[in-house]
Amino acid sequence: MLSLKLAFKNLIGAGLRTWLNVFVLSLAFVIIIWHKGMLDGWDRQARTDMIAWECGGGQYWQQNYDPYDPFTLTESHAAMPGDAISKEKDGKLLPILISQGSIYPGGRIQSVLIKGIVPSQKILAIPSVVLDTGITEIPVLIGQHMAKANRLKIGDVFSMRWRTSSGAFDAADARVVRIFRSSVPSVDGGQLWVSLPTLQKMLNMPGQATLLVTSQGTINPVTFNGWKFKDLDFLLMDVTNIIKAKSASGVVLWFILLLLAMLAIFDTQVLSIFRRQKEIGTCVALGMTKGQVIRLFTVEGAMHSVFAIILAMAWGTPLLYLQATKGISMPVNSQDFGISMADVLYPVYSLGLVVTTTLIVFVTTTIVSFLPSRKIAKMNPTDAIRGKIK
C-alpha cells in the first residue's frame, strides 16, 4: 500500500516524463486491441457470411466432387438419396448442381461455373427466389463482382453454352434477373446461379445434385451412401488458416509495439535509478529496506501501465466504439483477396481480448520495470546518499 502511495506521488511529481511514457504505452495498448479486434471481426464476419451464403450447417459432397479439381465436375453428380429428398421437402437440405460452361457477354468468352439452386430455398442467403420467373431466356442470378468483371447488369442477355450429360454441347440465351452483393467470393466470382430444375433439364440430369447443403444448426448428420459429409470445421478451414496466419503476423506487430513501449519504460527506469541515487540512499537511510525501494521502483514502472490503461480507455474507447459500430471500409476488393472479406469490416472487441491485452501489457511492464530496479540491491547506501554511484 505504501509503495502504491509513494509510487503514485513520484509518478505524478515526475510530470511530463511520466505522461510521455504513459501515452506511448496507451498507444501500444489501443493499437494491439484494435488490430486483434480487426482480425476477430474479420474472422467472425467471414465465418458468418460463409455459413449464410455457402456452407449452411455443413455439406454433403457427391463422392467424386473436388472443388479444387475442375476435371472432377463431369463425374460429380448423382441422384439425391431418398432420405435426402424428404429432408429437402422439409427445408433442411438444399441440393445444388454444378456444371462448367461458357458465356459470351459482349462478344467475349468467359468460362463459368453454372450452379443450380432451388428457387424457393431458405437455407442460404442467395436470393434465389428471383429465378422463379417466366421469361423466355434462362433467368440467371450473379454476384456483383461477376457482374463487374463481365460488365453485366440486370436485364442483360448473353449466350450461354454447356455440355449435357451425354457430352453434347448445347446453348441458350440467359438474362440477368438480379445482381446480389456478397462478401463470399466462392458464390460470386465466375459463377452463374440458375434454377435447379432448369439446370437439371439443361444437363439432362433429372433429380441429380453435386452438393447437398444442410440447414444451419445441423448436428449428427445422417450418412448417405455415395455422399461425403463435410462439416463446418472442414468447410471453413481456409478462412481459419488465413486468420491464423494473419494472427501470427499480428504477433510480430504486437511484439514491435510492446517492444517500443517497454523500451521507453526500461529506459525511464534505468535513467530514473541513475538520477535518483540520492533519493534511493535517502529512502534507505530513513528506514526503507532495499527490497522496499526495489518494490517502489517496480511499482512506479508498473503504474505506468495502469495510467496507460486509464488513458487508453479515455481516448481509445470512443475510437474503438466508433469503429465497432460504423465499421472500417476496406481498401482492397474482397475478390482480389480470395477469401471472404466484406467491404466494411466491423472489429469485434471482446472482454477477453481487452482483459488479456491489459494483463499482457501490465505483466510485461512490471517485468521490464523490475529488471533495472535490481541494480538498487547492489547499491551501497552511503554512496547512494551522496549520489556517488558510477
Added chain:
Amino acid sequence: MENSQIIKITELVKDFPVGTGSFRALDHINLSFGKGEFAGLVGPSGSGKTTLLNIMGSLDTPSQGEVKVLDFNVGELSARESATLRKSKLGFIFQSYNLLPVYTVYENVEFPLLLLEFTAQERKKMVLDALEWVGLTPKMKSKPNMLSGGECQRVAIARAMVKKPMIVLADEPTANLDAENSHHILRTMEKLNRELNTSFLFATHDEKVISYLKRRIVLADGKVEIDEKTAITK
C-alpha cells in the same frame, strides 16, 4: 551498556578495499555516547568522521570491533533489522539536505511517519508540530526547489525529528549554508536537543558547528586524537 549510554563503540576498525589492498578508514576506535548528548566528530576530510557516523547509523558495518546502538549490535543486524533501527530510532541530516524533490515540504516531513505506519491523523499532528519547531509551517505546501538552502536544511531537520528519534546523526549539516542560516539551524537543533533530550551527533569541520558542541571528538587518520567536553563558545 549502561542505561545512560546509547552508543558504545569498542575497538572499531573499518577497512575499505582499494585496488588489491585496503584502506583503513577507522583504526581501533573506542567511544561511547550518552542520552541527550550534543557531540561532534571533528576532523579534516578523510579523517573517518562520516564513516563512523554511517556505521553508527547502521548504514555501514564494521570490519572489526563492535558498535552497539541502543543495544543493537550494528555488525550483527540483518538488512531488515538495520532498516527497522534507522526507521524507528534514528534520524539523519545530510550535507545536501537529500529532500525528495517531487514531494512538498509537508510530504517530505511526513515520509518517515508513513514508513512507521502512523495513522493519517497522527501523521498530520506530528508533521505540523515538527514544522512548527523549525518555523516552516507557512511553507508546508512548497516543493524543495522553491526553498532556500537554509529552509531545505530546516525541512531535513523536521524530517529527522518528526518521529522523535533517540539519536540524530548529522553529516556536515551546515556545509552548504551561509553563516546566518548555519546559526539558525544550529540553534534549532540545540533547542530540540534541550527540549526533547534527543542526542545529536555531528560529523563536521565547520567552526560554527564546533562552537555549539558540548563534546568534541577530534579524529585524525581514523583515530581518536581528542575527546573532550567543551565550553560553548558561540
